[in-house]
Amino acid sequence: MNVIKAEGLTRVFTGRPDRKNRLRRSRHVAVDHLDLSVEAGESVGYIGANGAGKSTTIKMLVGILVPTSGAVTTVGLHPLKQRRALARRIGVVFGQRSQLWWDLPVRESFSILSAIHGLSAADERTRTAELVDMLEMGEFLATPVRQLSLGQRMRAEVTAALLHRPELLILDEPTIGLDVLSKQRLREFLVTQRREHGTTLLLTTHDMGDVERLCDRILVVDHGRLAFDGTLDGLARTVGARRELVVDLATATGDLVDLDGAEHVRSESDGLRQRLAFDPQRTTAARVLAAVSERAEVLDLSITEPDIEDVVREIYRATRR
Amino acid sequence: MAEPEEQRRVRVLRAYRAVLASRARSQASHRASFRMDLVGAVLVGLIEFTEIWVLYSATDQIGGFTLAQIMLVFGLSDLAFSLADLVAGHCDNLPVYVRAGTLDVFFLRPQPLLAQLMTSDLSLRRIGRCLVGATSLTVGLVLNDIDWSVGTVGLLLLALVCGFVIFTAQFVTAAGLQFFLINGSEMTNAFVYGGRYAATQPAVVWPRALLVVFGVIFPVAFAAYLPVSTLLDMPGPLGLPTWLGWCAPVAALWAVTVAGLCWRWGLRHYRGAGG
Amino acid sequence: MRQLPSPSRNPYWRFLVAGFRGQSAYPLATLAGLVANATFGLLKGGIMGAAVESSGGELAGYSAATMAAFVWLGQGMLGSVNFWGGSDLQTRIKSGDVAVDFLRPVSVQAANVLTDVGKGLFALLPRGLPSVVIGVLVSSMALPPDAAAYGLGLLSLLIGITVSHATVYAVATSGFWLVETRGISVLYMAVSGFFAGLFTPIYLFPDWLLTLALLTPFPSMMQFPIDVISGQVTGAGAAQHLGVQLVWLAVVLAVGHLTTRAGRRRLEVQGG
Numbered sequence: 001m002n003v004i005k006a007e008g009l010t011r012v013f014t015g016r017p018d019r020k021n022r023l024r025r026s027r028h029v030a031v032d033h034l035d036l037s038v039e040a041g042e043s044v045g046y047i048g049a050n051g052a053g054k055s056t057t058i059k060m061l062v063g064i065l066v067p068t069s070g071a072v073t074t075v076g077l078h079p080l081k082q083r084r085a086l087a088r089r090i091g092v093v094f095g096q097r098s099q100l101w102w103d104l105p106v107r108e109s110f111s112i113l114s115a116i117h118g119l120s121a122a123d124e125r126t127r128t129a130e131l132v133d134m135l136e137m138g139e140f141l142a143t144p145v146r147q148l149s150l151g152q153r154m155r156a157e158v159t160a161a162l163l164h165r166p167e168l169l170i171l172d173e174p175t176i177g178l179d180v181l182s183k184q185r186l187r188e189f190l191v192t193q194r195r196e197h198g199t200t201l202l203l204t205t206h207d208m209g210d211v212e213r214l215c216d217r218i219l220v221v222d223h224g225r226l227a228f229d230g231t232l233d234g235l236a237r238t239v240g241a242r243r244e245l246v247v248d249l250a251t252a253t254g255d256l257v258d259l260d261g262a263e264h265v266r267s268e269s270d271g272l273r274q275r276l277a278f279d280p281q282r283t284t285a286a287r288v289l290a291a292v293s294e295r296a297e298v299l300d301l302s303i304t305e306p307d308i309e310d311v312v313r314e315i316y317r318a319t320r321r
Numbered sequence: 322m323a324e325p326e327e328q329r330r331v332r333v334l335r336a337y338r339a340v341l342a343s344r345a346r347s348q349a350s351h352r353a354s355f356r357m358d359l360v361g362a363v364l365v366g367l368i369e370f371t372e373i374w375v376l377y378s379a380t381d382q383i384g385g386f387t388l389a390q391i392m393l394v395f396g397l398s399d400l401a402f403s404l405a406d407l408v409a410g411h412c413d414n415l416p417v418y419v420r421a422g423t424l425d426v427f428f429l430r431p432q433p434l435l436a437q438l439m440t441s442d443l444s445l446r447r448i449g450r451c452l453v454g455a456t457s458l459t460v461g462l463v464l465n466d467i468d469w470s471v472g473t474v475g476l477l478l479l480a481l482v483c484g485f486v487i488f489t490a491q492f493v494t495a496a497g498l499q500f501f502l503i504n505g506s507e508m509t510n511a512f513v514y515g516g517r518y519a520a521t522q523p524a525v526v527w528p529r530a531l532l533v534v535f536g537v538i539f540p541v542a543f544a545a546y547l548p549v550s551t552l553l554d555m556p557g558p559l560g561l562p563t564w565l566g567w568c569a570p571v572a573a574l575w576a577v578t579v580a581g582l583c584w585r586w587g588l589r590h591y592r593g594a595g596g
Numbered sequence: 597m598r599q600l601p602s603p604s605r606n607p608y609w610r611f612l613v614a615g616f617r618g619q620s621a622y623p624l625a626t627l628a629g630l631v632a633n634a635t636f637g638l639l640k641g642g643i644m645g646a647a648v649e650s651s652g653g654e655l656a657g658y659s660a661a662t663m664a665a666f667v668w669l670g671q672g673m674l675g676s677v678n679f680w681g682g683s684d685l686q687t688r689i690k691s692g693d694v695a696v697d698f699l700r701p702v703s704v705q706a707a708n709v710l711t712d713v714g715k716g717l718f719a720l721l722p723r724g725l726p727s728v729v730i731g732v733l734v735s736s737m738a739l740p741p742d743a744a745a746y747g748l749g750l751l752s753l754l755i756g757i758t759v760s761h762a763t764v765y766a767v768a769t770s771g772f773w774l775v776e777t778r779g780i781s782v783l784y785m786a787v788s789g790f791f792a793g794l795f796t797p798i799y800l801f802p803d804w805l806l807t808l809a810l811l812t813p814f815p816s817m818m819q820f821p822i823d824v825i826s827g828q829v830t831g832a833g834a835a836q837h838l839g840v841q842l843v844w845l846a847v848v849l850a851v852g853h854l855t856t857r858a859g860r861r862r863l864e865v866q867g868g
Contacts, residue, residue: 097422
């Protein structure tokens, strides 16, 4: 079954009248004839540059915005005409806007949301307990939401979106601003959730880590159009999503060129620090490191993941040609 | 699987009750500031009554109403407005809801949006205002020579309910229009708070243009002035019949219709269908 | 000879101008305010006109024309004076940002009051003038009888706006000692407009209430400027009004100055 199906989905914004020329209104095509289908149980990363049309698409999927043209169904429902039925079957986390009641304890917000979604008292208890346990929220259940750290709040937001066991969970920038540990914990939880309940995931993100650990399918949107639709492997093949190994060497060394499976990017401080790019599909960091160690003594190292902005830029470059 | 209608309604009511109870609890928990707001609301109401007292004491009557008679109009309209303010007063903060993204969150919940907006807050401190109106109304009822009967009681209750509905409808109308007036939301103050002010006055003193505005479009004349005129057996403005006060339900129905249309129109605009 | 600095290098002048200019960014808001203002003016004009009429054309020294002037000048001033009691200072004290203000080599009091006066003066253009124009169009309101009345009136208006913002400033400094100042604002909101003559001329008050009003700075904010502009008082009477206004200005500025100093000391002791 198609959990999300969009055909020719288009959204045009007509801006306010121009300050200088009152008769001319700016016209901005945010989503441009987008065709999209997501199957039940998939986990889809929806990525693109700022203003590429991600949020607009999501708003149309959940019934906040009306498409200018084209059709969309979410879990088989019409998001506008059947908004309320839809709200019972999907969960949404907007990283920037809160579902929770700012000045109430977290527990209270869960209780109100359970009532809103029509959970029975017994169901509310078991479901809340389950999520609280999995996301380790016991220690701050009695804390007012406004006093939570960002990581804590995000866990509570995700719980708020999952209380009614939605078939589809939409996450808009769920890990933005979180520390490494909080990100990790949230990702693990989402993976488990999906495995155990078969929840379909759609998430927008600026974090390549989210995509790599959570998504088995990636959609890249560019100027409102799909620029890429495929697997992570496919994405890596298209843009050569490479990682960078940064090594600090004991002595100034000449550029480490001709290494097996890695390419020299640049050297700094007379070759004391060198950056090497490699394709994780073809080799591993350990093998590259071993090759470096044959030539120089390595004092320290770090691996940087490709920036999603770079990946997106690469995709854009590849598809616009 | 269809859920029985009855059961569904119970659940929805439970949801609203949960939200409102939580709002009430959170307000009561800030006790000092809550008390201050309560006292402040009473004080503002008292000052407003004092204005009327000053004005009607300085002269025998205005627009055919003595101080004792105007106390009925003031009391009835102020009580109705304060009750409406209690329930729906936060609606005209719509731009705040839009900016904070609260409205988008409402879209994600399976209840009607307007119901969610109305039940998203309950300002208990506004109870203070109700007290002032209720007191003025009571004193007015004692001071005036009223021919008590089932009809008089019925008229008073009808006026109070319809006044409440009319003012609530004004708040919702304001919310609907504010989708278009995010930076100009003060414009709706003209008929929401202007309407409240107008409702405490004998409509005969209004300039002609405002008779249409507050007698017909935003029919606050039906909230207190016309029913009280009927109650005291005084002739209506412009030679209109005395029984006009019994038509308050028609005015209330009209106000609700306008509010419903404005809200739907505003919502369409927000979703980008109408604009 | 020491050269005078250009006004644009004077920080206090800049505060005034910044306040003035900050208001021009929202034309729709201005229009909205005008619509609300005019509606209230029409309602107030209606009831006050009826009151004068039912008293035989003269009420507490007001004729229909001077009462209309009272109503519309008052509506016109509404955007320029502060009867709601909140202020930037109040928020900045609450958030603790005021500590930063004290680090600047300028007077916190002057900076705040001047910015607000700038805003108030700006509001005279889009809100004040149109209100008066509407008043002239819809009523037979009295206008200043001669050039001297205009001059004195504008001066009285300027002092009135300044008294208003200087008073709100002084009230806001209570935040240095109180945790929650909202109650004070609510109290201020309830009382200030009433005693300033926002709703009815204070001369309609019974004697004891009038005496009470005259013991506060509030009539200096609105009632007195209106009296002078509308020509309700002239000559020596007008001069007396201005004198009283200046005394109140000095009083509220002095109070604000002292509370600011004490508040600053308190911040320093408590480490902000």
